[in-house]
Amino acid sequence: MRYLRSFGLFxxxxxxxxxxxxxxGLAVALALTWLLARADVTAWWLLPIAVGLVLAxxxxxxxxxxxxxxxx
Amino acid sequence: xxxxxxxxxxxxxxxxxxxxxxxxxxxxxGVVRGWRSTxxxxxxxxxxxxxxVAALGPALRLVPIDSLRFVVGALLLAFGLQWLRKAILRAxxxxxxxDEGEAFARERAQAEDASRAEVAGMDxxxxxxxxxxxxxxxxxxxxxxxxxxxxxxxxxxxxxAGAAAVVVVVALGLVVRGPLMRVPENTLKFGVGVLLxxxxxFWGGExxxxxxxxGDIAILGVIAYVALLSLALTxxxxxxxxxLEPVPTRA
Numbered sequence: 489m490r491y492l493r494s495f496g497l498f499x500x501x502x503x504x505x506x507x508x509x510x511x512x513g514l515a516v517a518l519a520l521t522w523l524l525a526r527a528d529v530t531a532w533w534l535l536p537i538a539v540g541l542v543l544a545x546x547x548x549x550x551x552x553x554x555x556x557x558x559x560x
Numbered sequence: 561x562x563x564x565x566x567x568x569x570x571x572x573x574x575x576x577x578x579x580x581x582x583x584x585x586x587x588x589x590g591v592v593r594g595w596r597s598t599x600x601x602x603x604x605x606x607x608x609x610x611x612x613v614a615a616l617g618p619a620l621r622l623v624p625i626d627s628l629r630f631v632v633g634a635l636l637l638a639f640g641l642q643w644l645r646k647a648i649l650r651a652x653x654x655x656x657x658x659d660e661g662e663a664f665a666r667e668r669a670q671a672e673d674a675s676r677a678e679v680a681g682m683d684x685x686x687x688x689x690x691x692x693x694x695x696x697x698x699x700x701x702x703x704x705x706x707x708x709x710x711x712x713x714x715x716x717x718x719x720x721a722g723a724a725a726v727v728v729v730v731a732l733g734l735v736v737r738g739p740l741m742r743v744p745e746n747t748l749k750f751g752v753g754v755l756l757x758x759x760x761x762f763w764g765g766e767x768x769x770x771x772x773x774x775g776d777i778a779i780l781g782v783i784a785y786v787a788l789l790s791l792a793l794t795x796x797x798x799x800x801x802x803x804l805e806p807v808p809t810r811a
Contacts, residue, residue: 505642525769532770535761
């Protein structure tokens with residue numbers, strides 16, 4: 489059981505990494521893109537914008553917590 | 561054609577970065593404790609990685625291309641954004657830069673402190689550290705080789721690019737006889753993060769049923785967009801940072 493848990497944790501860390509919100513945001517963006525494309529709506533713009541927002545938000549959170557650690 | 565060049569460059573750069581890190585670990589253990597068990601560990605890890613690529617690469621060819629691109633795109637996005645996020649934080653000074661010299665010194669000190677008992681003629685400390693180091697650093701490369709190669713139908717080219725990077729790094733290591741501290745590792749990681757994220761957007765979109773304006777050539781626009789976005793974020797964070805203490809380098 490312990491090995492299974494370690495194995496799962498390894499792959500979680502490998503794919504998802506430090507910030508699970510990034511992976512969750514990407515999953516939502518991909519699902520929306522798929523839905524729009526199925527409805528014949530032009531959707532190529534959605535992923536680049538979503539990636540920009542998710543990345544900026546993740547970096548902002550890390551910076552804020554880094555600043556709080558230095559200057560509590 | 562441009563996809564093949566980008567595939568080669570991405571796989572080569574990612575493999576070079578990880579090979580530099582693996583070389584540091586192997587050198588530190590080999591120099592301190594001897595080469596026999598260390599090289600057996602390197603060989604064993606290489607066999608496991610080759611088996612991973614050989615098993616998964618052909619298996620992925622059986623998956624329909626749109627489904628494959630969707631899954632690979634999603635994985636590359638998650639994976640690429642991890643690289644890019646760390647690279648932006650390092651470039652702007654919010655995370656310590658990776659330093660091979662420091663990593664070498666730390667691995668070397670640990671290798672000197674560890675017990676020297678041999679079992680069945682093998683120094684299992686050297687074997688385990690070399691095996692783990694090469695396997696963990698190599699797994700990211702194997703993942704990139706398999707996903708890029710399968711999605712483009714050019715697994716052979718991806719394997720050649722990865723192997724070429726390892727050969728170049730090992731050759732440089734033999735010439736320098738030490739860790740490769742002058743390789744611009746942090747810059748390379750930034751570039752690889754941009755490329756992985758861009759291909760993730762492109763293939764993820766295609767797999768979801770999107771038609772890119774301009775067809776395949778749109779990948780160049782996506783790369784330019786991700787690169788500019790990352791540079792802009794880095795610049796904004798650098799401007800915000802001067803009032804804070806500098807972050808030291810980290811192994």
